[in-house]
Structure formats: C-alpha cells, structure tokens
Amino acid sequence: MDGKMQRLIIICGATGSGKTTIQNYLASKYGFERVITHTTRAPRKGEEDKKDYYFESEESFLKNHFVEQVKYAGFQYGSSHEGLKRAFEKSKTATIILDTQGAISYTKIVAAFEMIFWYIEVPSEKQLEMRILNRGQSEEEVKKRLASVEARRDMKIPQNLEPFCEIIENALWKDTKRKIDKLLEFGRDN
Ligand SMILES: Nc1ncnc2c1ncn2[C@@H]1O[C@H](COP(=O)(O)OP(=O)(O)OP(=O)(O)O)[C@@H](O)[C@H]1O
Numbered sequence: 001m002d003g004k005m006q007r008l009i010i011i012c013g014a015t016g017s018g019k020t021t022i023q024n025y026l027a028s029k030y031g032f033e034r035v036i037t038h039t040t041r042a043p044r045k046g047e048e049d050k051k052d053y054y055f056e057s058e059e060s061f062l063k064n065h066f067v068e069q070v071k072y073a074g075f076q077y078g079s080s081h082e083g084l085k086r087a088f089e090k091s092k093t094a095t096i097i098l099d100t101q102g103a104i105s106y107t108k109i110v111a112a113f114e115m116i117f118w119y120i121e122v123p124s125e126k127q128l129e130m131r132i133l134n135r136g137q138s139e140e141e142v143k144k145r146l147a148s149v150e151a152r153r154d155m156k157i158p159q160n161l162e163p164f165c166e167i168i169e170n171a172l173w174k175d176t177k178r179k180i181d182k183l184l185e186f187g188r189d190n
C-alpha cells in the first residue's frame with residue numbers, strides 16, 4: 001500500500017462527548033479501521049480485550065513501542081506503532097481516539113500518513129453527565145471521572161490544538177452524522 005495515501009483521523013474531546021460513537025460510525029459507514037490503543041484501566045461492561053483496547057497490566061503496558069503515552073484519570077494510555085500498523089494493514093484510512101495531550105503529540109510527529117484532527121464538543125456539561133450515566137457507569141464513577149484534571153482539561157479545546165482541529169458539535173446525532181459525511185465528501189477514495 002502506498003504510504004502517502006494513508007490517513008489517520010484523530011478524534012479527541014471531552015469524556016462522554018461521543019468519540020467512540022463517531023469512531024463506530026466511521027467504521028460501519030466507511031469501513032475505516034480503528035487503531036486500538038493500550039490502557040491499564042479495567043474493561044467497562046461490554047468492552048473486549050483487543051477490540052476496544054489492549055487491556056494491560058502495569059508491567060505489560062511498558063513492553064509496547066509507543067508513539068505517545070499519557071496518564072489519564074490515574075491510568076496509563078498509549079498508542080503504539082504496532083497498533084497503527086495493524087490498522088493501516090486493513091484500511092487506508094484509520095481512526096484513533098486520543099486525549100488532547102495525545103493529539104498535541106501527534107501534531108509534532110513526522111509521519112508517513114496524513115493526519116486529520118477532530119475535536120468533539122457537546123453543548124453542556126449536564127448533557128455530558130447524562131450521557132455518561134446512560135452508558136451504565138455508576139454516579140460515583142462518573143463524578144470521579146469528570147473531576148479528574150485530565151477530564152477537566154479536555155472539556156475545552158487546548159489553544160495549541162485549535163489551529164489543527166475541526167470542531168464538531170455532537171448535539172443531535174443526525175446533525176453530527178451529516179457534518180461528518182460532509183467533511184469526508186472530498187475523500188471518497190478510502
Ligand atoms: N449525539 C448524541 N446524542 C445522544 N447521545 C449520544 C450522542 N452521541 C453519543 N451519545 C451517547 O453518549 C454516551 C457517550 O458516548 P461515547 O461513549 O461515544 O463517548 P466518548 O467520548 O467515547 O467517552 P469516553 O471518552 O468517556 O470513553 C454513549 O452512551 C453514547 O451512546
């Protein structure tokens with residue numbers, strides 16, 4: 001596959017803003033492969049190892065070759081060269097979900113693929129909280145997550161990421177889909 005034709009859609013935004021929902025839409029509608037990242041947090045209900053994340057112990061996490069890694073709400077997260085390679089073996093356009101710190105790291109790397117940055121926004125924090133609760137997490141868990149330094153930081157797009165990002169408001173799902181379809185209109189050679 002021609003390396004220059006590859007493209008990575010980097011999706012970031014507040015916790016609960018809809019990054020995974022958007023990534024799933026891109027996979028089902030466009031066939032864009034997901035880059036699976038690594039974490040030391042425990043799987044949530046319904047999450048599967050090697051599908052949602054590579055779920056790692058503190059020891060096994062260190063054995064990967066990371067493009068970037070961060071600590072988020074007390075756990076390790078990282079995107080690996082292996083994960084990117086596996087995704088690009090399956091489709092020319094791949095998607096990855098990162099926190100804003102990880103996205104900033106990608107703005108600084110020299111890569112053989114094109115990068116597109118999306119920041120996902122939700123109109124209010126109350127809506128975010130409701131969406132996370134509806135996902136099945138306990139109120140205590142949600143409160144703890146929303147209070148973490150990283151979650152607070154990612155509520156708003158960092159200034160140094162703004163020049164790279166398309167901001168997508170994810171209020172009504174049908175409007176979000178329309179916006180995404182429009183953004184991808186000129187890249188139908190996936
Ligand atoms: N436009 C929307 N309207 C209503 N609910 C939505 C919308 N988009 C996503 N959701 C719901 O909000 C919840 C959070 O979405 P999702 O898991 O995609 O967020 P996320 O940004 O990946 O969160 P996290 O970073 O915490 O993993 C899910 O239950 C999802 O179904």
Ligand SMILES: Nc1nc2c(ncn2[C@@H]2O[C@H](COP(=O)(O)O)[C@@H](O)[C@H]2O)c(=O)[nH]1
Pocket residue numbers: 012013014015019037038041068069070072077078079080097098099100101102103154
């Ligand atoms: N910088 C990175 N951020 C990542 C990676 N994988 C996921 N994430 C981000 O972490 C938070 C928390 O994720 P959650 O699944 O526990 O809700 C979220 O903002 C993700 O975008 C990664 O490899 N690098």
